[in-house]
Amino acid sequence: AEAHRYAVFGHPIAHSLSPEIHQAFAAQLGIHLRYETIDVPPGEFEEAVRRFFAEGGLGANVTLPHKEAAFAMADERSEAAQRAGAANTLTALVGGKVQAHNTDGSGFVRDITERHSLDLRGHDALLLGAGGAAKAVAWALLDAGVQTLTIVNRTPERADALADAIGEPARCHTRYWDGLEGECFDLVVNATSIGIHGGTFDLPMSLLQDHSTCYDLSYGAAAASFKGWATAAGTRYFRDGLGMLVEQAADAFEHWHGQRPDTDPVYQTLRQRLG
Numbered sequence: 001a002e003a004h005r006y007a008v009f010g011h012p013i014a015h016s017l018s019p020e021i022h023q024a025f026a027a028q029l030g031i032h033l034r035y036e037t038i039d040v041p042p043g044e045f046e047e048a049v050r051r052f053f054a055e056g057g058l059g060a061n062v063t064l065p066h067k068e069a070a071f072a073m074a075d076e077r078s079e080a081a082q083r084a085g086a087a088n089t090l091t092a093l094v095g096g097k098v099q100a101h102n103t104d105g106s107g108f109v110r111d112i113t114e115r116h117s118l119d120l121r122g123h124d125a126l127l128l129g130a131g132g133a134a135k136a137v138a139w140a141l142l143d144a145g146v147q148t149l150t151i152v153n154r155t156p157e158r159a160d161a162l163a164d165a166i167g168e169p170a171r172c173h174t175r176y177w178d179g180l181e182g183e184c185f186d187l188v189v190n191a192t193s194i195g196i197h198g199g200t201f202d203l204p205m206s207l208l209q210d211h212s213t214c215y216d217l218s219y220g221a222a223a224a225s226f227k228g229w230a231t232a233a234g235t236r237y238f239r240d241g242l243g244m245l246v247e248q249a250a251d252a253f254e255h256w257h258g259q260r261p262d263t264d265p266v267y268q269t270l271r272q273r274l275g
Ligand code: NDP
Pocket: 064, 104, 128, 129, 130, 131, 132, 133, 134, 153, 154, 155, 158, 191, 192, 193, 194, 195, 196, 197, 198, 199, 200, 217, 218, 219, 222, 241, 242, 244, 245, 246, 248
């Protein structure tokens, strides 16, 4: 029988780890599937997804810069997708309809609470960034029970809009990037693309306490700049986004196939290769 078809859409996408991760999950569970990368420029995203589904594709993962377009084109949207205003997982429904879902927030929390055994309840968390991934992470942190969430973003209006959408002023508020002097946090999460596009983490060293965790959504070489700041500020617990990558893939995989893969062997293989 012809293998069921899945794909990840992005631009660029050639170096995506998603095909390897999904193929490894499928092999584990004895599921026969084909998972490819599809590179499309922004203006051609929707047409390319519709063609893929019309030709028998069953599901698509979506990454930069298409997550908002993926959300916009969908006929049905999960609560997680609505909260982020973005989708990283699309599913073909009968009649040519498309369902949007977002597993970035759940993948992040699963990595931090299960793989890294960090209980987020009662934590004061600082979130750097207010883009698509930051939105998903903000809601997930609040769901996971953080005591307070402070959001800072280069463009402060985007941080304010996110806090307004969350609508819990007693728990979630914004600060200016240069207005953090005198504050300290249990958890600092980098959800900016500074590691990819360049820029500096111009933040007070006093943000961290002895036990504070620093978590970067980036991984590989892109995690170097935030790690540099975190190390200088004295963190003993630095985590990069490789675990989140594997967990968001596992949540998408479970959404499509109804079975949960064991993420550890896949994570360990990638960790050994990427350092
Ligand atoms: P977006 O483009 O939606 O958001 C980028 C964010 O970075 C914005 O908040 C932007 O601020 C900020 N930013 C960019 N450049 C600078 C700078 N020079 N100084 C300060 N802030 C800056 O990207 P995403 O939210 O989709 O992704 C963010 C990061 O998370 C990426 O590195 C991505 O690879 C990673 N990611 C990792 C995942 C994983 O599974 N590990 C999953 C999803 C994302 P402004 O609003 O001012 O432009």
